[in-house]
Amino acid sequence: MIIFPAIDLYEGQAVRLFKGDYTQKTVYSDNPPEIALDFARAGAEAIHLVDLEGAKNGDTPNFDVVRRIKEASGLFCEIGGGIRSTEVIEKYVQAGIDRVILGTAAVKDPDFLNRAVEKYGEKIAVGIDIRDGRVSIKGWLEDSGLDAFDFCRQMTEIGVETVICTDISKDGAMQGTNRELYREMSARFKIDITASGGVSSMDDVRALRQMNLYGAIIGKAYYTGAISLREAIEAAK
Numbered sequence: 001m002i003i004f005p006a007i008d009l010y011e012g013q014a015v016r017l018f019k020g021d022y023t024q025k026t027v028y029s030d031n032p033p034e035i036a037l038d039f040a041r042a043g044a045e046a047i048h049l050v051d052l053e054g055a056k057n058g059d060t061p062n063f064d065v066v067r068r069i070k071e072a073s074g075l076f077c078e079i080g081g082g083i084r085s086t087e088v089i090e091k092y093v094q095a096g097i098d099r100v101i102l103g104t105a106a107v108k109d110p111d112f113l114n115r116a117v118e119k120y121g122e123k124i125a126v127g128i129d130i131r132d133g134r135v136s137i138k139g140w141l142e143d144s145g146l147d148a149f150d151f152c153r154q155m156t157e158i159g160v161e162t163v164i165c166t167d168i169s170k171d172g173a174m175q176g177t178n179r180e181l182y183r184e185m186s187a188r189f190k191i192d193i194t195a196s197g198g199v200s201s202m203d204d205v206r207a208l209r210q211m212n213l214y215g216a217i218i219g220k221a222y223y224t225g226a227i228s229l230r231e232a233i234e235a236a237k
Contacts, residue, residue: 200220
């Protein structure tokens with residue numbers, strides 16, 4: 001299992017939200033590329049990036065910071081947040097970003113998703129952000145009405161290779177991750193699943209590893225010191 005330490009970007013800063021609430025934001029650094037270097041020093045091979053402003057507005061206000069993170073760290077980088085056109089995908093791919101994550105666009109525009117998967121293959125992942133069993137979109141601000149498991153099944157049928165599955169109720173809450181959700185998803189779908197939201201202890205890391213998940217994202221637990229990134233990476237192997 002791959003550990004993806006996360007950097008959430010807002011106005012060029014590394015921040016964390018509480019349960020996706022933009023009014024409950026904590027700023028952790030004014031220098032996100034330096035955080036990426038810290039990840040590399042701890043043995044990380046990959047970084048999960050989110051443009052929180054892009055998620056709301058559908059543009060790329062933090063593009064330059066994303067590019068600098070990739071250049072500074074040299075690590076595998078995936079980015080989500082506001083990627084709703086081929087032009088934005090191409091912009092990130094040309095900048096060396098290894099994988100782009102479609103969220104709102106995957107829900108709202110299946111034709112676009114199909115074209116993206118056809119053109120970019122494994123460079124396309126889909127974010128499945130879940131609140132009360134349904135998929136949320138537009139920076140978690142809107143309920144799509146889609147059942148999360150039905151949506152995941154659609155993704156496998158389209159040919160999406162990787163999904164990042166987030167339980168919004170757990171995100172940033174430091175109360176543990178939704179193990180039952182990931183256990184069920186792993187059992188039902190033959191697709192690479194990355195667990196996101198509430199991974200807040202080494203017990204969480206070990207439990208997810210035992211499910212043979214593809215990856216796990218660690219955010220707030222790293223910034224608060226609740227998890228040693230180096231230890232998590234070793235435990236996930």
